[in-house]
Amino acid sequence: MNMKEYSRQGDEAGSAETAVTLSVNGEMHQLRISPNVVLLDALRDRLGLTGTKKGCDHGQCGACTVHLDGQAINSCLKLAVMCEGHEVTTVEGLANDAGLHPVQQAFLEHDAYQCGFCTPGQMMSATALLEDERIGTDDAAVREAMSGNICRCGAYKNILAAIQTARGQGQAAPTAGKTS
Ligand code: FES
Numbered sequence: 230m231n232m233k234e235y236s237r238q239g240d241e242a243g244s245a246e247t248a249v250t251l252s253v254n255g256e257m258h259q260l261r262i263s264p265n266v267v268l269l270d271a272l273r274d275r276l277g278l279t280g281t282k283k284g285c286d287h288g289q290c291g292a293c294t295v296h297l298d299g300q301a302i303n304s305c306l307k308l309a310v311m312c313e314g315h316e317v318t319t320v321e322g323l324a325n326d327a328g329l330h331p332v333q334q335a336f337l338e339h340d341a342y343q344c345g346f347c348t349p350g351q352m353m354s355a356t357a358l359l360e361d362e363r364i365g366t367d368d369a370a371v372r373e374a375m376s377g378n379i380c381r382c383g384a385y386k387n388i389l390a391a392i393q394t395a396r397g398q399g400q401a402a403p404t405a406g407k408t409s
């Protein structure tokens with residue numbers, strides 16, 4: 230497993246940095262960051278994983294959704310230092326050598342986006358919910374489970390259709406480094 234190291238002089242004036250090792254999409258990364266840096270900023274600004282989007286930055290829109298040990302979380306609300314010892318999966322980790330993840334393929338086939346800004350977060354929530362046996366399989370249950378992901382373009386109908394299509398295909402491909 231590759232180990233990459235990243236360092237920067239202070240994220241904010243006067244803030245002390247701490248060492249953290251993050252496992253992202255199956256790859257280990259060593260960083261020195263301020264304890265108050267959230268996972269979203271670490272992913273985008275330090276690791277260059279800009280597929281994860283910053284919308285509201287306050288846990289309201291779902292654009293920043295990633296998986297932490299297979300569970301969908303808002304990365305804007307999670308401190309990066311708290312993610313050490315856990316597996317982070319971003320939208321960049323969904324596809325594998327065999328091709329797109331079935332959820333990604335279904336989004337393509339159903340034209341489940343317009344501007345695309347919310348799409349990575351939608352797909353991360355969708356892949357997590359399809360693995361979660363506590364969530365019902367009917368349309369109402371899926372809408373409820375996806376209610377934390379806002380689409381300003383209003384692509385909800387096609388997003389729902391894409392998720393149910395991916396379910397019908399068994400979702401199949403495992404997410405990178407997924408533990409559950
Ligand atoms: S950017 Fe995290 S919920 Fe909106």
Ligand code: FES
Nearest residue numbers: 343345380381382
């Ligand atoms: S596709 Fe534009 S915000 Fe959802």
